[in-house]
Structures are given as structure tokens and as C-alpha cells.
Amino acid sequence: MYNEKISTAVLHHNIILVSKEWHQLNSHLGIMIDCGSGFEQAHQHGLAHLIEHCIFKGTAKRKSFHIINRLDAVGGELNAYTSKEETCYHASFRNEYYDRAADLLIDITFNSLFPQAEIEKEKSVIYEEINSYQDSPAEQVMDDYDELFYGKHPLAHPILGTKDSIANFTTNDLQAFVQQHYNSANVIIVSVSPLPMAEQVIILNKYLEQCNIPQATAKPKLSKPSYTPKNVTVAKDISQLHCLLGVPAYAHKQKxxxxxxxxxxxxxxPAMNAALNMHIREKNAWVYDISSNYTSYKNSGQFSIYYGCDEANHDKVNSAVWKILNSFTTTKLSELKLREAKNQLSGQISLGLDSGISNLFGIGKSQLMNNRVITVNESLLEIDKITASDLMHVANQIFNQHNFTQLVFTPTHNGDNN
Known part of the structure; x- marks a missing residue:
């Protein structure tokens, strides 16, 4: 069993602190917002991500350079990410700089000014970020696929938005979004540190009490997406065919x-012995990259398979994919294979525990999803209970070929249009 000590406390403004005891030289601290791009309205696409960029551009007491230099000067790291369902601002630093990191993170999260000149500069940065995705068909097919898969649901649009959708955002737009979503009901603080819990609470409260944080409001919820399977092929000026196929799957809290x-x-x-990799790449050499992905959101989920291949091999690869998927609906895993699969997943989870920042993300997301942290030990025990019949059951529930959506980027031929 993994020895993990996780504690919680209620801070000023009723903000929850979740802290994991971590006896290393470095600490990790994050502020997680229960709001990502999926909570944007139709006229706000890309706004959550733009805020993530602009949060580092100045507060009442710090200019952009001072924000950047505050942790860099002591060898620390300051970063952020935006996903469909959450936003996170996080820092990694030597333990003695916990106070410095707490001050900085709380300041930028709740006191950012969002100067219009800085917003305009960050729009240009994001335009280049969008360009980089559009130059990579393996990346672009994933964004385009979500739009195809989710239709008009808020999960459909790209996290970055589009050049048009972010072009006219102003300081007022950013401030209004923060005022609406960065409230005490939506915010948690996550800590991975050897500092005693009582000391962390004192430090964090010292800076939180200086902030004017909107009080709890009713938390917005994403509706369950409606779904109609689609099959779309798009000609592109590319050398390799890229295919993404997928289907609705289980939401986070489904058993x-x-x-x-x-x-x-x-x-x-991710392992090299995954069925798709072994049969389609290692045995037949039809692809360079092939993988599956399962994402569980609060009210929905998605299973997908991506591969890139020579256009001439597409039918063979697609047929092989379905042969593999269908095999799990008709044949139970042997006890040996089941035990190996459980050991593999448990080992992968355990390896992730070596990273402090991975611990921070894991316990933070668990708190946001479940209103408590589901420990690693709990997860490993539940994985150990899974039977071969359970795997066949979920395979039969999900792997209905007629229910899959498929998007293919195919190389342009003479007479084809992009």
C-alpha cells in the first residue's frame, strides 16, 4: 500500500485547501478553478485560455517582469494550463520559498489588472499558437474532431478559440469572466509540500485575506452532450493520412x-505492448503513431483512437482496429492477461507519484470532480477488483461500430480541394 497523507482545511473566503505531505526538497502549489473552456458562452470562445495567458501581465503591486522574475530568481517555476473543465495556475519551488510562491499565485489569480496593451500582445502570441496547431495535422484533427463530435455543445470548440473569436476581447471581458467564475465556490488551493499543514494555512490566509474574492454562487454545470455519429473525410495538403474515430463513453462518476x-x-x-501498437505498428509496420484515449468529464466521456498512415494502408489499418475492438466484445481476457493488465496500469499510476506536480494535478482534479480526494490506494484497490467479465461488459456497451464518429484528413490529389 502507498503511504499517502492528504489533509484538507477551509481557508478565508471558504476556499478549500487540499495538501499532500511530501518529504522532498521542493514544494508545489496550485490554484485550481472549476472552470475551463467548456463554460464559455458562444461569444466567449477562447476567453478562459486568453485569461490564463494574461494572468501573468500585471497586478496592482506587480508589473509583468516582476511576476516572471519572482520565482525565476530563486530557481522556481511558474506555469498554468486551461482544459475543457478547469484552469490551473501552479508553481514549483524550494521549500523555503513557500511564502513567496503563495503570495505570487494568490496575487495573480485574484488581483490581475489585464491591461489592454498586454491583452493585444497575448492575442498575437495565441495566434501563433493556433498557427502551430494548424501546421500539425495530428493536432488539428483532434480539435476538428471535437467540433464534429460535440456539435453545438460547449465542449466542442477549441480551448484556444479561433483568431476571429478572440480578436475583440477587452479588459472588461476578461474581468467579467473572472468575476463570474473565479469565486469561492469554484476555487481550490492544492499543495504538495513538507511544510506542516498549520503553517501552510497561516501563510495562505495571510494573502487570501487581502483579496476581494467573489463569494460563492451557484456553480454552473455542463449539460450532457447530445450525440449523432458522423463520418467525414477532408482533403488536406499533407503527406500522410490522419484518422480519428471515437464514441461516447462513461462520465467520471459512472461505476x-x-x-x-x-x-x-x-x-x-502508452505502453509499447498495447494491442494497437503491437498488431498494427510492430507486427505490420503500417503506422508510426497509433493510440487510444479515454477522457471522462463530469457529465460525459469520450473514447477515441488516433492513427496516421500512408493513404494506401488506411483500409487495412481501419479493419485491423475494428478486429481488435471487436475481439474484446467476444473473448474474455485470460486470468494471466487480466493480472498483467492490472499490474501494468497500477504500475503506471505508481510511477506518476514520483512527480510532485503530477501529484498536485491528480489530487486537485479529484477534489474538483468528487468534492474529495480519491486516494491512490482506493483507486488501486478498485482496479484490483475488475474482472474479465467487467471488461467484456464495457466493451459491448461502448464498441458499437455504427455509433462511432470518424474524421479523416486525407492527402490532396489533383482536383481535390482543401
Missing amino acids: ERLAFMLLNNIIGG
């Missing part, structure tokens, strides 16, 4: 989630 997570890992997880 089948862990069994399906295990099945996804067997089919196309």
Missing part, C-alpha cells in the same frame, strides 16, 4: 469508468 480505463490502457495506452 464502469475504471474498468473502461483499464480496457483503454490494454487497447492503446
Whole structure:
């Protein structure tokens, strides 16, 4: 069993602190917002991500350079990310700089000014970020696929937005979004540190009490997406065919989630012995990159498979993919294969515990999803209970070929249009 000590406390403004005891030289601290791009309205696409960029551009007491230099000067790191369902601002630093990091993170999260001149500069940066995605068909097919898969649902649009959608955002737009979503009901603070919990609480409260944080409001919820399968092929000026196919899967709190997570890992997880990689790449050399992915959101989920291949091999690859998927609906895993698969997933989870920042993200997301932290030990025990019948059951529930959406980027031929 993994020895993990996780504590919680209620800070000023009723903000929850979740802290994991971590006896290393470095600490990790994050502020997580229960709001990502999926909570944007139709006229706000890309706004959550733009805020993430502009949060470092100045507060009432710090200019942009001072924000950048505050942790850099002591060898620390300051970063952020935006996903469909959450935003996170996080820092890694030597333990003695916990106070410095707490001050900085709280200041930028709740006191950012969002000067219009800085917003305009960051729009240009994001335009280049969008360009980089558009230059990579393997990246672009994923964004385009979500738009195809989710239709008009808020999960459909790219996290970055588009050049048109972010072009006219102003300081007022950013401030209004922060005022609406960065409230005490949506914010948690996550800490991975050897500092005693009582000391962390004192430090964090010292800076939180200086902030005017909107009080709890009713938390917005994403509706369950409606879904109609589609099959679309788009000609592109590319050398390789790129295919993404997928289907709705289990939401985060559905009891089948862990069994399906295990099945996804067997089919196309990161290990070299994943079924897709072994049969389609290692045995037949039809692809360079092939993998499956399972994402569980609060009210929905998605399973998908991506591969890139020579256009001449597409039919063979697609047929092989379906042969593999269908095999799990008709044949139970042997006890030996099941035990190996459980050991593999448990080992991958355990290896992730070596990283402090991975611990921070893991316990933070768990708190946001479940209103408590589901410990690693709990997850490993649940994985150990999964049976071969469970895997066959979820395979039969999800792997209906007629229910899959497929998007293909195919190389342009003479007479084709982009």
C-alpha cells in the first residue's frame, strides 16, 4: 500500500485547501478553478485560455517582469494550463520559498489588472499558437474532431478559440469572466509540500485575506452532450493520412469508468505492448503513431483512437482496429492477461507519484470532480477488483461500430480541394 497523507482545511473566503505531505526538497502549489473552456458562452470562445495567458501581465503591486522574475530568481517555476473543465495556475519551488510562491499565485489569480496593451500582445502570441496547431495535422484533427463530435455543445470548440473569436476581447471581458467564475465556490488551493499543514494555512490566509474574492454562487454545470455519429473525410495538403474515430463513453462518476480505463490502457495506452501498437505498428509496420484515449468529464466521456498512415494502408489499418475492438466484445481476457493488465496500469499510476506536480494535478482534479480526494490506494484497490467479465461488459456497451464518429484528413490529389 502507498503511504499517502492528504489533509484538507477551509481557508478565508471558504476556499478549500487540499495538501499532500511530501518529504522532498521542493514544494508545489496550485490554484485550481472549476472552470475551463467548456463554460464559455458562444461569444466567449477562447476567453478562459486568453485569461490564463494574461494572468501573468500585471497586478496592482506587480508589473509583468516582476511576476516572471519572482520565482525565476530563486530557481522556481511558474506555469498554468486551461482544459475543457478547469484552469490551473501552479508553481514549483524550494521549500523555503513557500511564502513567496503563495503570495505570487494568490496575487495573480485574484488581483490581475489585464491591461489592454498586454491583452493585444497575448492575442498575437495565441495566434501563433493556433498557427502551430494548424501546421500539425495530428493536432488539428483532434480539435476538428471535437467540433464534429460535440456539435453545438460547449465542449466542442477549441480551448484556444479561433483568431476571429478572440480578436475583440477587452479588459472588461476578461474581468467579467473572472468575476463570474473565479469565486469561492469554484476555487481550490492544492499543495504538495513538507511544510506542516498549520503553517501552510497561516501563510495562505495571510494573502487570501487581502483579496476581494467573489463569494460563492451557484456553480454552473455542463449539460450532457447530445450525440449523432458522423463520418467525414477532408482533403488536406499533407503527406500522410490522419484518422480519428471515437464514441461516447462513461462520465467520471459512472461505476464502469475504471474498468473502461483499464480496457483503454490494454487497447492503446502508452505502453509499447498495447494491442494497437503491437498488431498494427510492430507486427505490420503500417503506422508510426497509433493510440487510444479515454477522457471522462463530469457529465460525459469520450473514447477515441488516433492513427496516421500512408493513404494506401488506411483500409487495412481501419479493419485491423475494428478486429481488435471487436475481439474484446467476444473473448474474455485470460486470468494471466487480466493480472498483467492490472499490474501494468497500477504500475503506471505508481510511477506518476514520483512527480510532485503530477501529484498536485491528480489530487486537485479529484477534489474538483468528487468534492474529495480519491486516494491512490482506493483507486488501486478498485482496479484490483475488475474482472474479465467487467471488461467484456464495457466493451459491448461502448464498441458499437455504427455509433462511432470518424474524421479523416486525407492527402490532396489533383482536383481535390482543401
